[in-house]
Amino acid sequence: MPSVYIKTYGCQMNERDSEAVAAQLVAKGYALAPSETAADVVLLNTCSVRDAAEQNALGRMTTLVGMARKRRPEQVFGFLGCMAQSRGRELIDKLPDVDLVLGTQKFHRAAEYLGEILAGRREKIVDVAEEQGSEATIKEHLLNGKAKSAVTAFVSIMQGCNQRCTFCIVPDTRGEERSRTIPDIVAECRELVARGVREITLLGQIVTSYGKRDLPVKDGRSAFVQLLDAIHEIEELERIRFTSPHPKGYGDDLIEAYARLPKLVESAHIPVQSGSDRILKLMHRGYTRERFLGIIAKLRAVQPHIGITTDIIVGFPSETDEDFEQTLSLVREVKFQNGFLFKYSPRRDTPAAAMPDQVPPEIIESRHARLLAQINDIGLAHYESLVGTRQQILVEGASHRNATRLEGRTRTNKIVIFEGTDRHRGQLMDVRITRSGSFTLYGDPAIVNVE
Ligand code: SAH
Ligand code: F3S
Numbered sequence: 171m172p173s174v175y176i177k178t179y180g181c182q183m184n185e186r187d188s189e190a191v192a193a194q195l196v197a198k199g200y201a202l203a204p205s206e207t208a209a210d211v212v213l214l215n216t217c218s219v220r221d222a223a224e225q226n227a228l229g230r231m232t233t234l235v236g237m238a239r240k241r242r243p244e245q246v247f248g249f250l251g252c253m254a255q256s257r258g259r260e261l262i263d264k265l266p267d268v269d270l271v272l273g274t275q276k277f278h279r280a281a282e283y284l285g286e287i288l289a290g291r292r293e294k295i296v297d298v299a300e301e302q303g304s305e306a307t308i309k310e311h312l313l314n315g316k317a318k319s320a321v322t323a324f325v326s327i328m329q330g331c332n333q334r335c336t337f338c339i340v341p342d343t344r345g346e347e348r349s350r351t352i353p354d355i356v357a358e359c360r361e362l363v364a365r366g367v368r369e370i371t372l373l374g375q376i377v378t379s380y381g382k383r384d385l386p387v388k389d390g391r392s393a394f395v396q397l398l399d400a401i402h403e404i405e406e407l408e409r410i411r412f413t414s415p416h417p418k419g420y421g422d423d424l425i426e427a428y429a430r431l432p433k434l435v436e437s438a439h440i441p442v443q444s445g446s447d448r449i450l451k452l453m454h455r456g457y458t459r460e461r462f463l464g465i466i467a468k469l470r471a472v473q474p475h476i477g478i479t480t481d482i483i484v485g486f487p488s489e490t491d492e493d494f495e496q497t498l499s500l501v502r503e504v505k506f507q508n509g510f511l512f513k514y515s516p517r518r519d520t521p522a523a524a525m526p527d528q529v530p531p532e533i534i535e536s537r538h539a540r541l542l543a544q545i546n547d548i549g550l551a552h553y554e555s556l557v558g559t560r561q562q563i564l565v566e567g568a569s570h571r572n573a574t575r576l577e578g579r580t581r582t583n584k585i586v587i588f589e590g591t592d593r594h595r596g597q598l599m600d601v602r603i604t605r606s607g608s609f610t611l612y613g614d615p616a617i618v619n620v621e
Contacts, residue, residue: 171199172288175209176250179227180217182413183373184251186308186324188215191250191280193310198281206234211246211284213270216253218339220515224253228264235267246287248272250280252343256518258298273298274329274344278307305329305348309358311365321566321596323367327355327397328374328381333416335443336454336521337486337514340375349374349381349393352400359401368596369409369564369579370401377412378419395423402431408598409564409581410434414441414481417457420465429472435581436473440465441481445500446493449486452525459500466504477507477582484541485514485534487525494537501544507552507582508609509545513538553584553606560602561586561613565594571610580611588613 174195178188191213192202203209214231217223231247238245248270249261255273262268269287272280276297286292308326328349331341359370374380381393388396401410410433417440428434440462444450447458469476482497501509513534516523563578569587570577576590578599587610588601594615601613 171201172210172246172284173201173203173208174211174213174284175203175206176213176215177206177230178215179223180215180219180252182324182371183326183375184215184217186326186373187251187274187277188213189312189324190308190310191215191277193312194278194281195284196312197310198285207237209245211248211288213248213250213280215250218252218256218343218517220512221517222515227253231265231268235265239267246270246284248280248284250277252339255298255343256339259296262294262296269294271296271298275299275301275304278304300345306350306354311362320366321564322369322371323362324371324373325355325358325362326350326373327377327412328379331375332379333376333456334454336452336525337483337517339517339520342519344375347376347379347382349384352381352385352397355397356400356404359407360404363404363407366596368407368598369411370407372397372401372410372412374412375414376416376419378415378424391423392419392421394419395427398427398431398434402433408433411437411583413439415439417442417455417462417465420469422468425465425468425472428469428476435583436476437478437581437583438469438476439479439481442500442504443481443483444486444489444493445497446489447496449489449493449496452488453483453486453522459496463500463503475582477580477584478504479508479510479583480504480506481510481512482541483512483514484537485529487514487522487529488527489514489529489537494541498541498544501541501548505548505552506545507584508549511538511542511545549609550606553609553611556584556603556611557606558603560600561611562598562600563588563613565590565597565599567592567595584611585609586611586613588615590615 176188176192178184206212214227216227247268250272251274254271261271270283283295330345330347332347334341378394385393442462443453445459561580563580563586565576565578569575575587578586599615601615603611604614605612
């Protein structure tokens, strides 16, 4: 049988989609190749959020098809995911050696299409159509593909986004919001837990809008909180996370869930994007700085140690020094434990790309550097402050940085590296933090009880 190599760009949703495609192909008898050059089939699962991400995948594919032409003309190439969706056939016009272009609602057809191409029945396939029910098609998991993945798993609960932030291409690449049912999601989670998974991260572009159109609010609880309640019932599941929420989804029912559900860990990635009300409005984010700060205060009132991280865009069209100062001051006020900074990148057919006063690249660069320094200072000081504390970690497996050690995560989503053996894998254990590095903690399980 042929071998396949899948390279993933972008977010966790993409990782999850790639995992599902890999599982689908393995079930059909494909082997997983160790590298792009060794594979019979190479699939790039792409990201369109910023131009740089698209250019990376295009550059990689150009190199790969160039090498194949000389050495292995029979190699099969495909683009999957967001860029496949937004560019479609244009990708084959640009790179004629590409055989398959598969959109975001068609991942489940990968095996069928590759089979036709490999058998020589069809030469090129482009399928970027919408497909009803595609949100429920991503179910297969490949837990043993990665050593760590048996302890933690991603579960996709919805697809698409209707928010239409003016800078964002996702509503175009991922389509309208579509949610899976609670029983369907719970069944997938139960199966994962039966296979040894202890922590589940629920995924979606805007998870807090889960089920809005399908499930009415019950006893004051939104569909998303009803889903959390249902998953929380699963015995032997230890931890629940989710990403990405939208600030407008933090109603009192969700805040209260943090107080009520012990498996819902004290961790939240809440994209704020900007600290300036004027920019937030132009972005169509649907909240003000004050409302955002109010959410953070409420979360901290129920979970004082909650680890909060965020996404911020610098250089949105018309952003002035004063707007940017508002972002700096918001970051100081909230003290995010980490933040992902994005330089604004104009995206095709988005309202922001047509807005006047695009910010010059050199100003974006300098604001980016200033904000990054500030986020790092605050984040690293927080990590340092944890030295000497005791933390509960879930042991995921061998450390990425040093395979002779183990790695786990705190409830607030910080990596802890420590000496241990594989029998600790999948266990919850307490460690004492002995030192902190760059957004990493080091722990010692042995001295936990020495107060
Ligand atoms: N809700 C999605 C957001 C997808 S985009 C999620 O689940 O991750 C991820 C982040 O990329 C956004 O939060 C935003 O900060 C950034 N981003 C999106 N569009 C962008 C653009 N045009 N330029 C720069 N950054 C962008
Ligand atoms: Fe994009 Fe805004 Fe949705 S950032 S994914 S349109 S919430």
